Amino acid sequence: MKRLISRGLMFGNLIEVASPALIDRYNRALHKLTGKRTELPDFHVDISGFSPEIAFEFDDLLYLNPNGVNRQFILLTTAQKTAPLLNAKFSMSRGILRQFIEENEAQLFALTSRDAVLGELDNTVFELSEPSRLYDIRKITVRADTTSGHIEQAQDLAEKIATFKSKPDAWWDDVLIAEMISLAKETGDVTRNPVTFKAPSFTQGNFWTAHFGGLYIFRDVEHPASIACGPKGPLGKLPTPYLFDLDDRAGIAKFLELNxxxxxxxxxxxxxxxxxxxxxxxxxxxxxxxxxxxxxxxxxxxxxxxxxxxxxxxxxxxxxxxxxxxxxxxxxxxxxxxxxxxxxxxxxxxxxxxxxxxxxxxxxxxxxxxxxxxxxxxxxxxxxxxxxxxxxxxxxxxxxxxxxxxxxxxxxxxxxxxxxxxxAMEEPAAPPDPKPRVSDERIRVVGPWGAVRR
Known part of the structure; x- marks a missing residue:
């Protein structure tokens, strides 16, 4: 893989994390998500904050993606929006993360100037014991906050402000006023500068997953079907009317043409x-x-x-x-x-x-x-x-x-x-000096002719 790395074709365009302040923020977020901390003096992260060097250190390629289902993320900078997503388990994950960053760039820029933002892509499915569970995935919600709980505190303060405005005789509620003052010291004026995120939920009808040997799920088309990258037999009966594998060339061709x-x-x-x-x-x-x-x-x-x-x-x-x-x-x-x-x-x-x-x-x-x-x-x-x-x-x-x-x-x-x-299908060009510099061991782990006859 050295040829690819030296030419910026693998691990290209990752974000370098080398300053003690950023490493400390990353560790606080990492500990909150996983209970672990990295001892590395520098490393690189993808759009989700996943680092191939830390994965090697932990001997765990899924340290930010438990069970490969709900991808967790750590944002240290909005520049991560241009990075690739490594070890993707779902085709929509990078697009959702990039859209989330772009639509909340101003808020995230302000938040990451003093803290890390962490969270997960929540699809309400926590384990995939059988292929049919994949079809429960349709709405993905981005749940995010800072390591100090800034967003949660801001939402709590906003609710208390609303209570204060609507509650009779709120001026005499010393406890409520004291709580508002305490929260405001942490969040600032949320009435003038609300701390909320836009577009936290995304609906995904058609997607690819790496689970079960690889599977394409097409539900939001006129003629739905699933296409298995491995043998379809072990998958059993799935919720779509048709199930093909890559050897079912005629079936796949018909599916593509009909839709x-x-x-x-x-x-x-x-x-x-x-x-x-x-x-x-x-x-x-x-x-x-x-x-x-x-x-x-x-x-x-x-x-x-x-x-x-x-x-x-x-x-x-x-x-x-x-x-x-x-x-x-x-x-x-x-x-x-x-x-x-x-x-x-x-x-x-x-x-x-x-x-x-x-x-x-x-x-x-x-x-x-x-x-x-x-x-x-x-x-x-x-x-x-x-x-x-x-x-x-x-x-x-x-x-x-x-x-x-x-x-x-x-x-x-x-x-x-x-x-x-x-x-765009691809992340922007990698820098002239591609990084990270990793060892061999780290690399190791780490019918167009008319209608198809019906």
């Missing part, structure tokens, strides 16, 4: 389809060469073309099908018929522009894992897992490509691949 969730790349407006398809072919070519023990050439199109000629019959059907599409786009001729049973089918699609665009592109990445660029952008957890098993030649090619061709213009690359939309 108008995907479109062919070659028909997408404003897209250089041939360039995208050629790049996918390059990724497939490199995978074959590295697997066969061949030298992987540079990113030169000429060298890659020579490699394709050398490999010949060793090239998989995905490569040939995409090549037929490129030939059709550039030269015309017969339309290549690629059905959902063909290995190349999902390589030819992208999500339509709808609220769950990122989720669909993540699913497509899982169905077309040789497209390493889309896999890295849309599904980092799977990218890192697969990367560990790749031959060195492929690792070097992919890391170099992502650093040189993608990281320099993430926003432009995403727009070219997936179209424009209101939400």
């Amino acid at each position: 108008n969730l995907v479109e062919p790349i070659v028909k997408a407006k404003g897209t250089d389809a041939t360039a995208i398809l050629k790049q996918k072919m390059d990724f497939i070519l490199v995978d074959v060469a590295a697997t066969l023990g061949r030298d992987v050439p540079s990113r030169s199109r000429g060298d890659l073309r020579k490699l394709a000629q050398t490999l010949g019959s060793a090239l998989p059907p995905e490569f040939h099908a995409l090549n037929e599409l490129v030939r059709w786009a550039e030269q015309g001729g017969a339309w290549p018929k690629i059905t959902s049973s063909h290995p190349a089918y999902f390589y030819t699609l992208r999500a339509t522009n709808h609220p769950d665009r990122d989720l669909i592109n993540q699913l497509l990445a899982e169905l077309s894992t040789l497209d390493v660029r889309q896999l890295f952008i849309c599904h980092k957890e799977l990218f890192y897992a697969l990367y560990r098993g790749w031959p060195d030649g492929k690792k070097e090619f992919v890391a170099d490509f992502l650093a040189r061709e993608y990281a320099v213009d993430k926003e432009g690359a995403r727009a070219a691949l997936f179209g424009t939309g209101e939400e």
Whole structure:
């Protein structure tokens, strides 16, 4: 993983925590949430305050996410809104945290200037003993306060003020007045500067979870379904009408088409389809060469073309099908018929522009894992897992490509691949000197062709 870290492709854009004051605030919040404290002199945190170094210190990747259900968070600065979310168990967690920070930035900026803000993403489910419990998750509430209970105190003071204003003869209630004065010393004037958070609750109908081997849940679509990343048999009966796994290619294709969730790349407006398809072919070519023990050439199109000629019959059907599409786009001729049973089918699609665009592109990445660029952008957890098993030649090619061709213009690359939309799929670029500096041991732990036949 050193290649990825050195190029800012892993652990990039984390927030450094090095000052004694910030470490003390973090420890106070950490102790309140977990009963633990870190002894590290410096570390880095993601958007939720999770630190890979502290996870190594505790030997616990879930120290801020007990049972992997209700993600806890520690905010030391509003700058955390640009950081990634590591070890995500739900696809919506980072988006909710970022939206919460952005919509309460002024309040959080003031609060974090003197204290840490801590809390959790409460989805009212505390354990997942069986897959059906996932379907109880719909509304996620952000519950947050400072380590000193500033928000709770402010709410208590506001309630006492309301009582004071409405209660007859409140001027003679010495106890109430004394309590108000005591709280006001801690909170300030909440009548002029109310201490409350906006948008504390979010409704999520469609999402991905890492639990039970990975599961996509689509409830807020015309034709609901669930898609398991592993075998569907052990999941049993689920609340959605249909349950597919990744081997049910025809079923997934039909689900995507019936709900108008995907479109062919070659028909997408404003897209250089041939360039995208050629790049996918390059990724497939490199995978074959590295697997066969061949030298992987540079990113030169000429060298890659020579490699394709050398490999010949060793090239998989995905490569040939995409090549037929490129030939059709550039030269015309017969339309290549690629059905959902063909290995190349999902390589030819992208999500339509709808609220769950990122989720669909993540699913497509899982169905077309040789497209390493889309896999890295849309599904980092799977990218890192697969990367560990790749031959060195492929690792070097992919890391170099992502650093040189993608990281320099993430926003432009995403727009070219997936179209424009209101939400970005990716965190902003990592700083030139990527951090954290971690040891090897820490790294270790740490149918586009018309309607599908009905």
